[in-house]
Amino acid sequence: MKKSLLTGLVLSALSLPSFATEVNIQTSLGDIRVDLDEQAAPKTVKNFLQYVDEGFYEGVIFHRVIKGFMVQTGGFSPEMERKQTHKAIAYEGNNGLSNYRGTLAMARTNDPNSATSQFFINQVDNAFLNHGARGGAGYTVFGKVISGLDVVDEIANVSTRTVGPYQNVPVSPVTIKKVTRVN
Secondary structure, three states: OHHHHHHHHHHHHHOOOOOEEEEEEEEOOEEEEEEEEOOOOHHHHHHHHHHHHHOOOOOOEEEEEEOOOEEEEOOEOOOOOEOOOOOOOOOOOOOOOOOOOOEEEEOOOOOOOOOOOOEEEEOOOOHHHOOOOOOOOOOOEEEEEEEOHHHHHHHHOOOEEEEOOEEEEEOOOOEEEEEEEOO
C-alpha cells in the first residue's frame, strides 16, 4: 500500500505541467541562459516569446549600458534605428518578483502599461525598481539569468558614449546574434 501510494505521488508529480521556459540569448560577447517565469508574469513572458519566435531580437544591440546598474536591449539596430514593435502590454509588476541581480525586467516609459520589446538585465540589486518601492508601479520582472551572468558583467563594463539623444551607448556595439528557446 505504501509503495503504490508513493509511486502514485511520484507519477503525479512528474505529470504536473512545467511552467519554466528557458531561452538562450547569444550575444557577441557570449551566451546568457535565462529562465522565464510564466506563472508570475504570463502576459509578459508570452509577449517576450512572441518576439523570440519571430526572430525580432536578432541583430539588436545593447543600447543602454550602465555599469553597477543594468544592461538594456531589445529595440535598436547598430545604427540606433528603433525597431517597429507590437502594441504595448499590460503591467504585471505586482507579481512578487524583485529587481535583483540577474533578473530580467521590461523597460517602459512613465506609463506602466507601455512595455513592448525592450528589456533589461539587472547587474546589481535594484530594489528601487520594484513595484511599490516609489509608491507606485515598478518594472515587471519576468525571468532570471541561470548562466552567463559573467557575460552580463562583461557587457556592463564596456565603454559607452552619447549618440544623438541616447546616453550610455556602447562605443563598440554589443549585439544579440540570436535568441532561441531551450525547452
